[in-house]
Amino acid sequence: MKKYLLIFLSYGLLAQAQLNPKIQKEDITRIETELASDKMEGRKVFSEGIELASSFIETEFKITGLSYYGDLKNYRQEFIEAGKPANNVIGVLKGKSKPEEYVVFSAHFDHLGMKKSGDDTIYNGANDDASGVTAIITLAKYFKVLNKNxxxxxxxxxxxxxxxxYGSSYFSENINPDKVVAMFNIEMIGTQSKWNKNSAYITGFEKSDFGTILQKNLKGTNFTFYADPYPQEHLFYRSDNARLAALGVPAHTISTSKMDSEANYHKVTDEVSTLDLDNMTEIIKAIAISSQSIISGKDTPARLEKM
Structure with missing residues (x-):
């Protein structure tokens, strides 16, 4: 009897864990620290460092149990750029009742590489954009366990x-934009926004009701999504959301970067030690919660005007 009770309790705990997935700082710290480590050598395109980063992301997708994209035989979407091989890394959770409608979560894993001299020569890119990649890996695990998409x-x-x-350009050229319901591009969420903790902004907020939907889903929480406070920087057109946005997809970037005062932006000092990992954890949780009505098919953001 005791044996069966233990089995029942173990099954119950497993089921509860599957119903209640956790976004935990410890896992976020592990992923972020690896992506921004010195051994990645700044993740410059066509380098050994970016190859290491790609392999790490692929391993995380495999552990999570993501499927391959389209006709790919692995997680790499390979192409040639400037006569050299390059690749995006893509994993998929197939939808249950609306598999032909896509929600994209994205971030870029390349950075600036290394400089030739100095005490610190590595552009670790902890915030730009290891923080975004950490978010999509974490969200993949969350939604895989939740199992409700x-x-x-x-x-x-x-x-x-x-x-x-060019990575997002190639991706956008090889997907039917009419099937993409929304794109959550995540760029530099490792530092506090101008409104301090529990806040982030959405580029192109006024261009669709994407941000309004997200904020509605956060009702009752202490988290707020704001409109982009740096319109003079034209951020909507400067990140990987821009390619699908030009095709009419409600594709927006979520960020906290203080573009008028971000001390470590594109500097070798952009390291994990400068990040607020507690706040970053809360941002990823907010993205997970706020996106669920879009993932469930309840909400569909308005299309953008094609450019």
Whole structure:
């Protein structure tokens, strides 16, 4: 009798864990620390460091149990850029009742590489954009365990954002934009926003009701999504969301970066020690909660005007 009771209790705990997935700081710290480590050598395109980063993301997707994208035989979407091989990393959670409707979560895993001299020569890119990649890996695990996505979720880590966005360009050219319901691009969420903790902004907030939907889903929490406070920076057009946005997809970037005063932006000092990992954890939780009505098929953001 005791044996069966233990089995029943173990099954009950497992079921509860599956129904209540956790987004934990410890896992976020582990992923972020690895992606921004010195051994990645700044994750510059076409480098050994970015190859290490790609392999790490692929392993995380495999552990999570994501499917391959389209006709790919692995998690790499490979292509040639400037005569050299490059790749995005893509994993998929197939939708239950609306598999032909896609919700994309994205971030870029490339950064600036290394400089030739100095006491510190590595552009670790902890905030830019290891923080975003950490978010999509964490969200993939969350939604896999939650197991309630009616729409298909595509998790993609782009290469080449820092040198022209060719990873997101290739992805956008090889997907039917009419099937993409929304894109959550996540860029630099490791520091506190201008409104301090429990807040972030959405680029192009006024262009669709994407942000309004997210904020509605956060009712009763202490988290707030704001409109982009740096319109003079034209951030909506400067990140990996821009390619699908130009095709009419409600594709927006979520960020906390203080573009008028971010001390470590594109500097070798952009290291894990400068990040607020507690706040970053709360931001990822907020994205998970706020996106669920879109993932479930309850809400569909308005399309953008094509550019």
């Amino acid at each position: 009616e729409r298909t979720i595509i998790f993609v880590a782009f290469t080449g954002e820092e040198v022209g966005g």
